[in-house]
Amino acid sequence: MPTRPTHERNKGLALDRSLIARLPLFKGLTAAELDEMLRGARSVRYPKQSAVFEQEAEAHSFFVLLDGHIRVVRTTPEGHQVIVRYISEGEIFGVAAALGRTTYPASAIAAVDCVALVWPNALWSELSLRFPSFGANTYKTVGSRLQETHTRVVELSTEQVEQRVAHALLRLVNQTGQKTDQGIEIDFPISRQDIAEMTGTTLHTVSRLLSAWEERGLIVSGRQKVTVKDPHALVVLAEHRDRR
Amino acid sequence: MPTRPTHERNKGLALDRSLIARLPLFKGLTAAELDEMLRGARSVRYPKQSAVFEQEAEAHSFFVLLDGHIRVVRTTPEGHQVIVRYISEGEIFGVAAALGRTTYPASAIAAVDCVALVWPNALWSELSLRFPSFGANTYKTVGSRLQETHTRVVELSTEQVEQRVAHALLRLVNQTGQKTDQGIEIDFPISRQDIAEMTGTTLHTVSRLLSAWEERGLIVSGRQKVTVKDPHALVVLAEHRDRR
DNA sequence: GCAGGAATTTGCGCTGGCGCAAACTGGCTG
DNA sequence: CAGCCAGTTTGCGCCAGCGCAAATTCCTGC
Incomplete structure (x- = not known):
């Protein structure tokens, strides 16, 4: 409260x-x-x-x-x-x-x-x-x-949602990551809604993406909590050229 | 050249x-x-x-x-x-x-x-x-x-393409508008592609929007040239709440 | 005046991601 | 410890806007 x-x-x-x-x-x-x-x-x-x-x-x-x-x-x-x-x-x-x-x-x-x-x-x-x-x-x-x-403007202008969310997570992890036994954790509470508001999308889409990534073992996440297990795989996702 | x-x-x-x-x-x-x-x-x-x-x-x-x-x-x-x-x-x-x-x-x-x-x-x-x-x-x-x-980030995150293009045109007109008998003209050569690169869309979509606006008498445009005839109508378009 | 090319227009089909809705979950409060 | 609620997940249908392609127009240099 x-x-x-x-x-x-x-x-x-x-x-x-x-x-x-x-x-x-x-x-x-x-x-x-x-x-x-x-x-x-x-x-x-x-x-x-x-x-x-x-x-x-x-x-x-x-x-x-x-x-x-x-x-x-x-x-x-x-x-x-x-x-x-x-x-x-x-x-x-x-x-x-x-x-x-x-x-x-x-x-x-x-x-x-x-x-x-x-x-x-x-x-x-x-x-x-x-x-x-x-x-x-x-x-x-x-x-x-x-x-x-400006970098964010470029991302919003040229990248797909998936890349933008991956970039945002990587930035948070680099800025504030805490090492845990699971991987690197963002060390403050952050909701799907928050991530959506950072990347110009909706909490629904963020939720779907994180679920898919968790499925694939790239991250683990809970309520207002995200831990990145495989940063390199995320980088690949983030850099992955779209078809534009 | x-x-x-x-x-x-x-x-x-x-x-x-x-x-x-x-x-x-x-x-x-x-x-x-x-x-x-x-x-x-x-x-x-x-x-x-x-x-x-x-x-x-x-x-x-x-x-x-x-x-x-x-x-x-x-x-x-x-x-x-x-x-x-x-x-x-x-x-x-x-x-x-x-x-x-x-x-x-x-x-x-x-x-x-x-x-x-x-x-x-x-x-x-x-x-x-x-x-x-x-x-x-x-x-x-x-x-x-x-x-x-930051304003641009907000626009890219929350507005539809039509609003973004309208906002961009209005900004250009306010910044560099030259009064002509037709209306207010952006006083340097600007292509559909340029406008697309300012608003995070494609030249095709910009072209379609400008054509529609010209149809409705809001603007007149030619090669690398845009003249706004009815700024107020553009403002209305730009502010028009989308359904998000 | 004509050729070449850059800029623009327009049609068409497709899809990424949104809106809506409903169900579910985990943690906190009384 | 029951209940509540914020946060999250997931399904489904739809459409704004993109990709692709082709035609057209206008300007420029020769």
Whole structure:
């Protein structure tokens, strides 16, 4: 059950720099600089299924995910949902304001219980000027997201559903895969519906595909859970030229 | 016939700041600062159908389009082409390096004879530091392209072909429409195939749709030419909820 | 003015994947 | 521990849009 987002503020305690020192985003900053970055932040817990921010809402903050997984979702006026991406540990997100927007273009939903650092947007220009490598890293992240999104456009334009779903699974596994005795498992709850919303198809079709793949021993899956047993076979499927 | 790209260098003459003073990208810069920006640039002419840069090639420069229209195209290993976007007058493009890439992720092809300013990438960090508003404007551009691309993902995921083509036409008309006595014309040559590559369908389907729309008086079209007579009707088509 | 070729149109048959509907399952709640 | 419900599976029929093919039109270069 989605309990209400409990914005438990860090109660006056200084955040420890070890929280972020290991993140590539902050590479090159000295201990003192990390402390300075953290001085502007607070740490917030987001229970599973709660919204970190909502589409169209005033963009007041940007975020760095310390723990958990976040689903970024765009909803159309007609009520269709499309999953824009998943955010994993260590990534920056909600940077709308740094890109000249005043509202968030999508919603961010905690896929599991999450912890994030939150900075008010007012600090963005100050921080990115004071720590140019932080600014540059953020823009690089934006750049690679643009590339990924273009890749998705290409996939949606040229591939069959089966290839798209295979690609999506492989991407999730590479991004967040946890080794288990069965194979590599996507380490957050993900439904057939979610996969459908990532690939532009329906949960029915995803269900049929996963069933067929399970039959053939490529994966094992359960409720909101997918484990890839034979990634190579999936790659073959994903790359398999269609007849267009 | 695509003649060879003729990189006619500006022969030692200083570029006039009036070339770029009116562009939003350079808003806020003084006359002296504009001159300084231009000192690092050269002006190059690209004949129709020539490549400004090629996908996978080493990213050596970034560009500002002074005149013409440029088609940005991604080609898949299987040989499918997807049009990523059209660049119009005044826009910056080829900023791969500023986003941490060493190669161009797509090709840029002159849709008509074009003129662009070209800066070596080596100057990027210097220029964006010296003229922060220029850097910020560029990143805003990247941000809005990311949003547009997400919108395209949503369209590809949730809309029927007819809606997608209608949306694409409306976007082209808004971006580059020229008023004529017939209606609003897309002011560069665009084929059915091009429209198909923008919307993830085939030239046959696009042809059928345009024929039907012409029949109904919404557009008039010819070879590589589309004129929208009734934008409102197209909007209705584009927004028309499908049955999903 | 004519030949050649690129762009477009149109017909036809087929099918991938969707919509709809119903049944089933596993985990959580009271 | 019974019941409920979200998530999943599966069958069935249909159709939007693709592949293929052929005809036609318009533009360009000679």
